Each structure stands twice: as C-alpha cells, then as structure tokens.
Amino acid sequence: MNEEKFQRRLTRERAARKEAEQLLEVKSLELWQLNQDLESQVNIRTNELEIALKEAQIAVKSKGEFLSNMSHEIRTPLNAIIGFVDVMAKMNYDKTKFDKFLNIIQTSSYNLLTIINDILDYSKIQSGKLTIHKVNVDVSVFMMGVFELFSSQAQKKEINYSFTSANNIPNFILLDDTRVSQVMSNLISNALKFTPQNGMVNVHLEYIEDKGSLVISVSDSGIGIDEQAIHKIFEPFEQEDSSTTREFGGTGLGLPICKKLVKLMDGILKITSTKGEGSCFSFELPVASGESIEVKALEVDAESLRGHILVAEDNAMNIMLIEILLEEFGLEYTIVSDGQSAVEAVRKEKYDLVLMDNQMPILNGIEATKSIREFDVTIPIIAVSANVLKNDHQDFLNAGMNDALTKPIDRDALNSMLAHYLS
Amino acid sequence: MRGMIFTELFELVEKKFGYDFLDDVIDDSKLPNDGAYAATGNYSFDELLRIVVSISQRSNIPVPVLLEVFGENLFEKLILIFSNFDKEMSILDFIENVETYIHVEVKKLYPDVELPTFEIVSKTEEVLEFDYISKKKLHHLAKGLIIGASKYLQQNVEVDLIENEVSVRIIVRKI
Numbered sequence: 001m002n003e004e005k006f007q008r009r010l011t012r013e014r015a016a017r018k019e020a021e022q023l024l025e026v027k028s029l030e031l032w033q034l035n036q037d038l039e040s041q042v043n044i045r046t047n048e049l050e051i052a053l054k055e056a057q058i059a060v061k062s063k064g065e066f067l068s069n070m071s072h073e074i075r076t077p078l079n080a081i082i083g084f085v086d087v088m089a090k091m092n093y094d095k096t097k098f099d100k101f102l103n104i105i106q107t108s109s110y111n112l113l114t115i116i117n118d119i120l121d122y123s124k125i126q127s128g129k130l131t132i133h134k135v136n137v138d139v140s141v142f143m144m145g146v147f148e149l150f151s152s153q154a155q156k157k158e159i160n161y162s163f164t165s166a167n168n169i170p171n172f173i174l175l176d177d178t179r180v181s182q183v184m185s186n187l188i189s190n191a192l193k194f195t196p197q198n199g200m201v202n203v204h205l206e207y208i209e210d211k212g213s214l215v216i217s218v219s220d221s222g223i224g225i226d227e228q229a230i231h232k233i234f235e236p237f238e239q240e241d242s243s244t245t246r247e248f249g250g251t252g253l254g255l256p257i258c259k260k261l262v263k264l265m266d267g268i269l270k271i272t273s274t275k276g277e278g279s280c281f282s283f284e285l286p287v288a289s290g291e292s293i294e295v296k297a298l299e300v301d302a303e304s305l306r307g308h309i310l311v312a313e314d315n316a317m318n319i320m321l322i323e324i325l326l327e328e329f330g331l332e333y334t335i336v337s338d339g340q341s342a343v344e345a346v347r348k349e350k351y352d353l354v355l356m357d358n359q360m361p362i363l364n365g366i367e368a369t370k371s372i373r374e375f376d377v378t379i380p381i382i383a384v385s386a387n388v389l390k391n392d393h394q395d396f397l398n399a400g401m402n403d404a405l406t407k408p409i410d411r412d413a414l415n416s417m418l419a420h421y422l423s
Numbered sequence: 424m425r426g427m428i429f430t431e432l433f434e435l436v437e438k439k440f441g442y443d444f445l446d447d448v449i450d451d452s453k454l455p456n457d458g459a460y461a462a463t464g465n466y467s468f469d470e471l472l473r474i475v476v477s478i479s480q481r482s483n484i485p486v487p488v489l490l491e492v493f494g495e496n497l498f499e500k501l502i503l504i505f506s507n508f509d510k511e512m513s514i515l516d517f518i519e520n521v522e523t524y525i526h527v528e529v530k531k532l533y534p535d536v537e538l539p540t541f542e543i544v545s546k547t548e549e550v551l552e553f554d555y556i557s558k559k560k561l562h563h564l565a566k567g568l569i570i571g572a573s574k575y576l577q578q579n580v581e582v583d584l585i586e587n588e589v590s591v592r593i594i595v596r597k598i
Contacts, residue, residue: 015459
C-alpha cells in the first residue's frame with residue numbers, strides 16, 4: 001500500500017515538475033521572440049536615425065552655403081557703395097564723374113535693398129512665416145500697373161514689350177496683390193534681362209472658367225534655358241551656370257522665391273524653353289471672383305500739394321530725408337521727436353496730416369495715434385515704419401491710422417500718399 | 424488562481440495532517456490533473472474551493488479558520504518576492520502599500536492575474552479601515568495574511584471583518 005502511495009506521489013510530483021518545465025520553455029520562447037522583435041525595432045529605429053542624421057547634416061551644410069552666399073550677395077553692392085563714396089570723399093568735385101558715381105551708388109543701394117528683401121522673404125517662407133492675404137483687386141488696373149513698371153526698361157533695350165489678355169477675365173478677383181505682383185515682376189524682369197536688343201517680351205492673361213483659375217504667362221524671345229538646367233534655376237543661388245551670373249548678374253533667389261510663393265497661393269508654376277529661341281514662364285492660380293467696387297486711381301500731381309504736416313520721428317537721418325522731400329513738395333512742416341509731443345501738437349494746433357513713425361520714445365506711433373483719435377477722428381495719420389508685414393499694416397489701421405508707408409521712404413510713394421490725403 | 428497557492432496549501436496540509444490525508448483530499452476533489460500543480464501555472468479557482476472544502480470536511484475545521492491559518496503561513500512565502508522589504512515599516516502602512524505598490528507590481532509581472540481590490544476608508548496611526556472587494560470572497564485568507572504580516576513585522580494587531588453585500592469591511596487595529 002505504501003508503495004502504491006509513494007508511486008502516486010512520485011507521479012504527481014513528476015507531472016508538476018514537467019508542467020513547470022514546459023511553462024519555462026514557453027516563457028523562454030516568449031522572451032526570445034520579444035528579443036527578436038526588439039532587435040528588429042532597434043534596427044528600424046537606427047536606420048531612421050541615420051537617415052535623419054544625414055538629412056540634418058545636409059540641412060546644416062545647405063544653411064552654411066546659404067549664409068556664405070548671402071554674405072557675398074550683400075557685400076558686393078555694399079562694396080560698390082562704400083568704395084565710390086570713399087573715392088568721392090577724397091576727390092575734388094567733378095560733375096561728370098560724380099554723376100556717374102552717384103548713379104552707381106544709387107543702383108547698388110537699390111540692388112542691396114532688393115537682395116535684403118529677397119533674403120527676408122526667402123527666410124520667412126522657409127520658416128513658414130509668410131502668409132497669403134487675398135484682397136479684392138481690379139484686374140485690369142492691377143495688371144497694367146505691374147506691366148507699366150517695366151516699360152521704360154523694355155524701351156531702353158528696344159524690346160517689343162506687349163500685354164495681351166483673353167476676353168473672359170472677371171473684372172474683380174480676390175488675390176494677394178503684393179505676392180502676385182512680386183512673382184510677375186520677377187518673371188518680367190528676368191524675361192527683359194535675358195532677351196537681347198530688339199527681342200520680344202509678352203505678358204499674357206487667361207482665365208480657365210471651369211477650374212476658376214487665372215493663368216499669367218510671360219514669354220520672351222531670349223537666350224532660352226537648357227533642358228537639363230531647368231530644375232537647377234529653382235534652387236537658391238543657382239543660375240543656369242556661372243557664365244550666366246557673370247554676364248547677366250542677379251542674386252539667384254528670385255525664381256526659388258517665385259516657386260514657393262506660387263505654391264503658397266495653391267498655384268502651379270510652369271516653364272517651357274528652347275535654348276537660343278526663348279522661354280515661357282507661366283503660373284496658374286485658383287481664384288475667386290471679387291466684388292465690383294469703385295477704385296480711385298492715386299494721382300501724382302506735385303504742384304498742387306499744400307498743407308502743414310506734423311512729422312513725428314526721432315531718428316536724425318530720417319528727419320533729414322523727410323525734410324528734404326517735404327521742402328521739395330513745397331509743404332510746411334513741424335518736427336516732433338516723440339509720441340507724447342505729437343499728441344500735444346495735434347491738440348494745440350491745426351495740422352493737415354501727420355507722418356507718424358512707430359518706434360519712438362515715451363509713446364510709440366500706435367499709442368500716440370490712439371490718444372489722438374480720442375479727440376480728433378478726422379486728421380489723416382500715416383504710419384511710417386520699417387515693418388513690412390501685412391499684420392503690422394492691420395495693426396496700424398486698427399489703431400486709427402489711415403495708411404502706412406514703408407521705410408526707406410520712396411519719394412513717389414510719399415508724393416502719392418500726400419496727394420491723396422491732402423486733397 | 425496561481426499554482427503557487429495550490430502548492431503551498433498542499434505543503435501545509437502534508438505538514439499538518441500527513442501525506443495520506445492529502446492523497447485523500449485529492450481523491451475527494453476529483454481534480455483534473457490528479458493534483459499535479461506547478462507553482463508557475465494557472466488553474467481554476469473552482470479546484471481550490473473543492474480542495475479547501477474537502478480539507479475542512481476531513482479535518483472538521485471550518486473553512487474560514489482553515490483559510491486564516493493558511494493565509495498566515497502563506498505570507499512568509501509571498502513576501503520573498505520583494506527582497507527590499509523594509510522591516511521597520513508600520514503594519515498599517517504596509518497594508519496600504521499592498522494595493523498601491525505590491526498589487527501594481529504583481530500585475531506587471533503577471534498581467535492576467537486576478538487580485539482583490541482594497542479601498543481605503545480611513546487611516547489613523549492606530550487603525551486602518553478598508554473595503555476588501557473580490558469575486559472570490561477570500562477575506563478570511565486576507566485576514567490570515569494580515570496576521571502573518573503583523574507577526575513578520577513583530578507588530579501585534581486585531582483584525583475584524585464585517586461582511587456586506589459586495590465587499591467586506593476589514594478593520595485592523597494596532598494593539
């Protein structure tokens with residue numbers, strides 16, 4: 001009997017042990033599988049990290065190249081400005097030479113401004129900070145405006161410069177006038193640049209009804225682009241090849257910016273070109289019809305400007321510039337150098353218009369305007385600011401300002417603004 | 424139910440009542456594996472119930488008492504899993520920790536384990552009141568484990584059980 005009981009217990013123990021061993025096997029297998037999975041996950045992660053690292057390295061290199069190109073682009077015109085100013089400072093007055101040097105200095109200054117604006121735009125686009133603001137635009141007025149900007153340039157090269165359009169274009173369209181004008185200007189300026197004397201440049205407008213999109217094309221009979229090089233010209237600082245840069249100049253940022261702007265506006269930029277025969281750059285934008293409104297054209301009439309202007313500005317150089325311009329326009333003016341004084345001046349005397357800088361001590365332009373608007377809602381207040389973003393423009397309008405001028409002040413822009421608000 | 428409960432119970436029964444007694448209990452209970460339990464396995468709670476009932480019948484010891492004695496014995500074995508056990512801890516803190524720490528770690532190790540829930544009702548320096556909530560209704564085993572813990576920590580306690588519909592109120596008083 002004891003033997004039987006012992007057998008039984010032994011069997012029981014053995015069965016328990018075997019089960020425990022089996023459970024151990026199962027657990028070991030689970031662990032092994034887990035390990036395999038982990039290893040494979042680690043491999044995947046490592047690969048992903050390697051790719052990310054490579055991309056980061058390329059980005060760093062590219063940034064480095066961008067910075068060094070940028071620095072070169074800026075120095076070039078700056079060197080010309082500094083160089084010629086130096087030369088003029090050290091020599092005796094000579095009208096012919098001075099006129100020539102001043103021309104160079106002026107051109108270089110505008111080039112420098114363009115380069116800086118381009119770089120700012122490009123950076124803004126890269127960091128996703130550039131936004132599209134659509135406004136109601138009178139299509140024919142807008143298009144002619146942009147077209148006319150380049151008439152004299154075309155005339156100088158005796159290029160046949162024409163504007164054509166289909167007859168189904170809506171009269172008013174919603175689009176970002178600043179950015180569309182920027183793209184068009186870039187394309188037209190390129191076309192004129194790369195087309196030789198007596199060539200042809202045409203700007204053409206089309207409207208595709210079933211898609212609701214506007215197509216703007218700029219075609220030329222210029223030097224054309226090699227097929228292989230077409231993708232290259234959209235890379236920052238790349239031109240077709242270095243000989244192009246030497247012969248034609250340019251920053252190489254224009255087309256990359258255009259491409260990105262068109263994309264931000266949900267559009268498509270296309271090129272067709274034949275080397276030696278010419279190119280056609282066109283972009284298609286989805287657009288909505290705008291409202292019909294009366295648009296008053298700004299008239300430039302230098303002789304009829306009259307009035308007493310209050311200038312609120314604290315920077316001596318800017319004051320000097322404004323004084324020269326206002327004197328040229330034949331206007332009376334008073335200068336104050338902080339926002340508080342501007343408010344008091346408007347309170348005490350009658351002015352016809354205020355030119356209000358924004359960055360000023362005591363009260364800034366926006367604060368001063370808000371104070372003025374508490375007792376005077378009619379006096380025109382024009383912001384004069386280095387800030388160029390559309391959001392800033394809206395801030396000025398919200399504070400009670402009527403309009404804004406950007407620095408550096410353009411003589412003609414100031415003239416039109418004054419003509420409009422003083423009449 | 425974890426196999427460990429079965430194996431420990433069998434060892435205790437063998438020690439207190441002898442090998443033959445256990446054989447008879449196993450026969451009574453009509454177990455599917457003839458009583459071969461691996462500590463690391465998982466088995467039906469129903470089998471444990473049958474075993475406990477059979478032990479009670481054969482020994483004439485009521486089931487609650489059996490469970491309390493078993494619980495007391497079981498504590499020392501269970502505590503071995505936690506080697507960093509702080510023996511200076513207050514018994515009441517320890518019981519509170521069972522829910523917030525020990526059970527949490529056990530669930531990590533054995534994800535499909537079914538443990539009771541303790542809901543602390545009140546706690547002072549001297550008295551801990553909590554609700555024991557479990558479908559298995561092994562509150563007497565819980566009492567036994569508490570007593571086992573108090574002996575391990577050398578802090579005497581009194582444990583009262585008040586049975587309600589869904590839970591059992593357990594009151595632990597330091598003495």
